[in-house]
Amino acid sequence: MLIKEGFFIQFIKLAGPFWNSENQVAIRLNTVFLIGLTVLQIVMAVVTTQWNADLFDAIEEHSMSGIVAQMGMLAVIFIGSITVTTTHLIVKRKLLIGWRVWLTDKVVSKWMYKGRYYQITFMSKDNHDNPDGRIAEDIRIATEDAIELGHSLFYSVLLLGSFTEILWTLSGTININLGLFPFTMAGYMVWIAIVYAVCASILGWWMGKPLTAATNARQSKEANYRSGLIKAQEHAQAIAIIHGENDEQKQFKYSFGDIINTYALQTAAWKQIVVFTSGYSVTSMGLPILVAAPRYIVGTITLGTLMQSVQAFQQMVAALSWPVNNLAGLASWRASVERVLSLVKALDDLENDISCRKPHQLCVVKGQKSVLKIENVSITGMEGQVLSANINEEIRAGEKVQIIGRISTAIKLFHAIADLWPWGTGRILVPEGEDMFFMPPKPYLPDGTLYDAICYPKKHEPFDRELIKQLLKLAKLEDLVHDLDRVDDWDQHLPLGHQQILGCIRVVLHKPKWLFIEEAFNALRADAELQILELLAKELPDTAIIGITRQATAEAFYQRKLKV
Known part of the structure; x- marks a missing residue:
């Protein structure tokens, strides 16, 4: 991924405007509230440390009254800690889900804008493969982990400031005699904690470097594997009919093998971190004592x-060790953020490529007449190779025109x-305010009731059910009349021919002024296709x-032909 900035x-440019969004007042109040609750968490930690010191002093003095007093103090700490922690959780989760909803809506809006989700499939997929995983999973990690990591970092900074002062005071002053160089050191445990934590952080950072790349690679391979499984499910009928199970299993095995390879890389990276953190935790426990x-x-x-000095030392080291303790989380978070940024960058590049009209770039503009006008249009591939040159044609309302020539260019x-x-290059004038309807070879039938699938995309006013039943009978699909309210995966369970006829019924319901048929009846018999076309002409004169x-x-059926 090429990154200029x-x-x-x-990341801030992408996700930061959340705090200036529509609900900015509530968002900012929750953020301030979360910061205040984090400060209270530090207060509770300091109070707990002082309570621990008082308790052990009472034990050392064999003071029963002191222990009873500390039992009362413990009850106060218990209630305060539960209240602060629970409230902190609620506020934090409000921010988590709010940020995720906002960023998801922002990315999905870019992705779904004017067919960009379709157009982007023609670009190189190195940096934007599996957009479903990037939107559903990576945005979740990018936002949730950002707040989790940000909170823990802020908490660690406050922890460091609070317990450095405490440890400095408790350490007192010691005299060190190294023969010729006797000297006095104040706050010696603070210096030991700093040296220990810095050395450990540097070592931990070096040992954890391979984890980011390994995590990113694994997430990509996992997404590819999941995408293959989804694709097989979507085409289950076609695979089953031609007995393609063995080939699919081989492909699954190959894709899963890629996961195993990245898993091995990630395991090697994790092994280094586990070796380090295990030794680090043991040393952190014994060193302050x-x-x-x-x-x-x-x-x-x-x-x-x-005991208070030991706790203060451990808290200070924990604060200084934030980078070490969050290596894995930072690696996973950064990998997800980079995947989201890659998708957004690809969409922005596509938008820039399309929006920055060059002098002779192909463009579509609205016209005032009920005419489709194609002026000096040349169709090219993405790399600029000319597929069809100098198309000039005018199609009027109600005409029946067949596109001939190379099918791929016609599409x-x-x-x-x-x-x-x-x-x-060139210009296409389309009539403004007149509905255009495009029929692909396989109509999209969303999950839900058959009625909803036929009516997709819905208009404000519901379509007449009796009309749909009449059209089903007219198209000789009487067996589906009683299934209008049944929920099913219609694109999986209906033959393609039936789906194409449902696409025809959908067109009749929507009554467009312009209909473009892209081999939309190729699963029907030749005479059946002609009958469907005549039905369309009758219903939509x-x-x-x-x-x-x-x-x-x-x-x-067609009155004339247009060659491309």
């Missing part, structure tokens, strides 16, 4: 001060008219029908 700057014990043994400090002309294929077909019998 710094990683954090890119060993460092502070001599002062207790000679009677300079009490048992309570010893791109349809996509250009739909403003989905900007690669080329004022609609212009422009079609692409391979059926010779269907050619008789």
